[in-house]
Amino acid sequence: MDSLPLQRFHVHKSAAMVNILYSLARSIAIASLIYYRVSSLFMTDQLTNDKPPLIPSLLIFAAELVFFFIWHVKMLSWCRPGYRTVFPERLPNDEKLPGIDVFIFTADPNREPTVDVMNTVISAMAMDYPPEKLHVYLSDDAGSNITPYGMREAWLFARSWLPFCKKYGNIVKTRCPKAFFSSLESGYGDDEFIQEMKKIKAKYEEFKERVNEYYAKEKSTSTRTAKDHPATIEVIGDKSATNSAVVNQVKMPLLVYVAREKRPAHPQTFKAGATNVLLRVSAVKSNSPYILMLDCDMYCNDPASARRAMCFHLDPKISPNLAFVQFPQRFHTIGKYDLYDGHMRNPHKVNYPSWDGLRGPLLSGTGFYIKRKALMGNFKDQGIHLSELKRDFGASNEFIKSLLDHDNGHGSSYNEDSSDALQQEMQLLASTTYEKNTKWGGEARFMLHCKGWVSVYCNPQTAQFLGSSPTNLNSLMIQWTRWSCGMLDFGLSRFSPLVYGPRRISILMTCAYTYVSLFPICFCVPYWCFATIPQLSFLSGISLFPKVSSYAFIIFAFLFLSHLFGHLTEVLVTGGSIQTWIYEQRLTMIKSITSLFYGSLEAIMKKIGLREANFALTNKGFDSEQLYQMGLYDFRTSNMLLVPLVSLTILNVICFLGGLARVIVAGNWEDMFGQLCLSFYILVTSYPIIEGMLVRKDEGRIPPSVALVSTWYALIFLVIGQVILMY
Numbered sequence: 001m002d003s004l005p006l007q008r009f010h011v012h013k014s015a016a017m018v019n020i021l022y023s024l025a026r027s028i029a030i031a032s033l034i035y036y037r038v039s040s041l042f043m044t045d046q047l048t049n050d051k052p053p054l055i056p057s058l059l060i061f062a063a064e065l066v067f068f069f070i071w072h073v074k075m076l077s078w079c080r081p082g083y084r085t086v087f088p089e090r091l092p093n094d095e096k097l098p099g100i101d102v103f104i105f106t107a108d109p110n111r112e113p114t115v116d117v118m119n120t121v122i123s124a125m126a127m128d129y130p131p132e133k134l135h136v137y138l139s140d141d142a143g144s145n146i147t148p149y150g151m152r153e154a155w156l157f158a159r160s161w162l163p164f165c166k167k168y169g170n171i172v173k174t175r176c177p178k179a180f181f182s183s184l185e186s187g188y189g190d191d192e193f194i195q196e197m198k199k200i201k202a203k204y205e206e207f208k209e210r211v212n213e214y215y216a217k218e219k220s221t222s223t224r225t226a227k228d229h230p231a232t233i234e235v236i237g238d239k240s241a242t243n244s245a246v247v248n249q250v251k252m253p254l255l256v257y258v259a260r261e262k263r264p265a266h267p268q269t270f271k272a273g274a275t276n277v278l279l280r281v282s283a284v285k286s287n288s289p290y291i292l293m294l295d296c297d298m299y300c301n302d303p304a305s306a307r308r309a310m311c312f313h314l315d316p317k318i319s320p321n322l323a324f325v326q327f328p329q330r331f332h333t334i335g336k337y338d339l340y341d342g343h344m345r346n347p348h349k350v351n352y353p354s355w356d357g358l359r360g361p362l363l364s365g366t367g368f369y370i371k372r373k374a375l376m377g378n379f380k381d382q383g384i385h386l387s388e389l390k391r392d393f394g395a396s397n398e399f400i401k402s403l404l405d406h407d408n409g410h411g412s413s414y415n416e417d418s419s420d421a422l423q424q425e426m427q428l429l430a431s432t433t434y435e436k437n438t439k440w441g442g443e444a445r446f447m448l449h450c451k452g453w454v455s456v457y458c459n460p461q462t463a464q465f466l467g468s469s470p471t472n473l474n475s476l477m478i479q480w481t482r483w484s485c486g487m488l489d490f491g492l493s494r495f496s497p498l499v500y501g502p503r504r505i506s507i508l509m510t511c512a513y514t515y516v517s518l519f520p521i522c523f524c525v526p527y528w529c530f531a532t533i534p535q536l537s538f539l540s541g542i543s544l545f546p547k548v549s550s551y552a553f554i555i556f557a558f559l560f561l562s563h564l565f566g567h568l569t570e571v572l573v574t575g576g577s578i579q580t581w582i583y584e585q586r587l588t589m590i591k592s593i594t595s596l597f598y599g600s601l602e603a604i605m606k607k608i609g610l611r612e613a614n615f616a617l618t619n620k621g622f623d624s625e626q627l628y629q630m631g632l633y634d635f636r637t638s639n640m641l642l643v644p645l646v647s648l649t650i651l652n653v654i655c656f657l658g659g660l661a662r663v664i665v666a667g668n669w670e671d672m673f674g675q676l677c678l679s680f681y682i683l684v685t686s687y688p689i690i691e692g693m694l695v696r697k698d699e700g701r702i703p704p705s706v707a708l709v710s711t712w713y714a715l716i717f718l719v720i721g722q723v724i725l726m727y
């Protein structure tokens with residue numbers, strides 16, 4: 001039994017081959033394109049004796065170079081894709097399993113309904129793992145009263161829910177109560193089960209009602225504010241049972257509420273800051289060797305994820321260097337039309353499996369089991385001085401002690417000390433001033449791979465975690481603006497992968513990191529150029545691509561078509577449809593023009609000190625489910641995000657029509673064919689924007705006022721463009 005492996009990695013050989021051949025073919029074409037551009041920039045046309053105008057040619061060439069650079073970097077990271085299988089049945093006995101601390105984060109009870117947050121909490125408590133080894137911490141950045149109240153109620157409900165799940169483990173597939181009750185079909189289980197199920201459902205409804213009532217009451221009376229409150233830590237439920245987690249014969253995981261101190265005078269730190277606090281508080285309470293991190297809406301859909309993760313963490317072959325096991329973020333909010341790429345198909349089905357064949361996937365913010373040592377460092381046998389530890393980790397003796405007795409062991413008991421001393425220590429660890437003059441938060445977590453750690457990606461058929469994804473354009477764009485800002489921020493930092501990576505990780509892994517950290521800017525710059533320069537030139541009758549009859553045209557046609565075809569293949573192979581492909585083409589365009597652009601801009605402004613960090617929470621609910629289910633984009637968003645998009649679409653329409661008229665008159669089809677095709681492609685892809693402006697009458701359409709403003713912008717752009725084009 002001992003010799004059987006707990007997990008296995010399979011290289012996807014055929015996919016690797018296809019990726020390499022595809023890249024090689026395109027590389028040759030790209031080299032020819034560069035040769036063509038360079039020579040035509042410096043050569044005068046022999047026949048007509050005129051030179052192409054310099055500025056547009058240079059701009060479009062620069063855009064092509066940036067675009068191919070980022071594409072290449074991505075393709076290089078795709079050389080060794082693969083997937084994993086695990087064998088949880090081969091895990092050791094429960095007594096030998098290590099402890100796990102679960103961290104859940106919430107920030108605003110108005111945007112993140114408490115009942116839903118509690119569903120996540122309950123689903124984590126109900127995981128298929130020895131309860132005495134499971135410790136669930138909820139970080140509440142709002143410091144509200146409703147959240148601890150909800151947790152006490154959740155604890156009471158869990159006392160019935162956990163035994164119910166255990167008893168009917170083969171029927172209760174998902175242990176998130178809300179998901180379970182809403183997926184319940186009739187004809188499930190026998191009479192006894194139905195009886196018990198009805199009882200438990202009633203209890204759930206009561207729980208929900210109580211929490212919602214409290215919320216309604218609290219909303220009108222609360223005086224606490226999210227940005228100004230003391231640290232509050234409450235161990236839920238175990239007051240009466242100080243020396244045992246057994247309440248009424250039911251074994252329960254530890255449940256702890258943590259609100260870190262917040263003061264207006266103190267700089268805001270977001271989820272990363274909350275993570276640091278949980279790391280410290282949990283260290284003195286349970287100090288489990290492994291940590292699962294979850295967003296408040298990411299409930300545990302499959303109770304087996306912990307055991308799956310342990311197949312990696314306990315595999316002697318990989319475990320010493322293994323920092324974390326990443327699961328994909330999957331969502332329960334996706335409708336028939338996946339308008340906003342809720343599947344996040346490309347990262348989860350292509351990038352992550354590819355990087356798994358290298359040093360491992362990067363850390364996404366949620367759904368991963370990480371080794372505490374990988375975050376805190378390993379000080380056990382290094383004879384490190386206490387004063388040094390205090391300098392780096394702050395003054396808490398209790399916390400320093402926890403660092404030293406990290407034994408990666410099977411520690412299941414938690415600090416049952418419920419004395420005031422421990423309470424005060426935790427309070428101190430959650431204060432705003434604790435990190436002052438220490439190294440907390442100074443180092444970038446995502447550089448784990450550079451410190452010698454590896455990671456793995458685990459993507460079983462059933463979703464292990466399910467959350468809510470944006471279901472309208474506004475949320476999506478805000479989310480992507482925040483992400484792009486974060487990514488480019490990293491790309492511009494002293495840890496920039498291009499500089500920091502090569503000496504520490506392989507070239508291919510450096511490529512993966514480079515892609516992630518630079519793609520916002522490497523997408524938005526070329527997309528802005530491709531959406532304006534060829535079109536403006538087309539309108540003025542300036543040709544930027546070779547004649548359709550020349551050999552050189554083949555290079556461009558090949559690159560364009562292979563780009564589309566490559567993406568189409570990728571979509572189809574990963575289970576998407578032609579519709580998915582169209583949506584993704586469109587979304588890449590929309591995101592590049594707006595979110596990636598604003599995100600990059602914000603990162604650059606932050607870099608030069610013009611802007612402070614902020615965090616806009618993603619909405620967790622439907623604003624207009626109806627539009628979404630009908631497959632219509634919901635264009636209700638700020639003008640800042642909408643106007644560039646609409647302006648560029650209008651610009652494309654004008655240039656396409658004007659250019660077409662000019663070609664018909666001048667008859668220079670051969671010269672203009674490339675630009676005609678490109679404009680046409682953009683118009684077809686952005687049709688929903690035109691539709692949103694001219695055809696739709698519902699509340700999610702593009703308002704006439706926006707269309708008007710955008711027309712003005714388009715005209716201004718047009719005039720400026722014409723002036724620049726003359727040179």
Ligand SMILES: O=c1ccn([C@@H]2O[C@H](COP(=O)(O)OP(=O)(O)O[C@H]3O[C@H](CO)[C@@H](O)[C@H](O)[C@H]3O)[C@@H](O)[C@H]2O)c(=O)[nH]1
Nearest residue numbers: 105106107141269270271274295296365366479615617618
């Ligand atoms: O000051 C803050 C802000 C956010 N959060 C929590 O962070 C999580 C993620 O926030 P959300 O608004 O849901 O953002 P998403 O875009 O859905 O989250 C994705 O992107 C984030 C980074 O931008 C990652 O941290 C997340 O794990 C990842 O799921 C939520 O649980 C929040 O409650 C905090 O605890 N404190």
Ligand SMILES: [Mn+2]
Nearest residue numbers: 295297468618
């Ligand atoms: Mn979220």
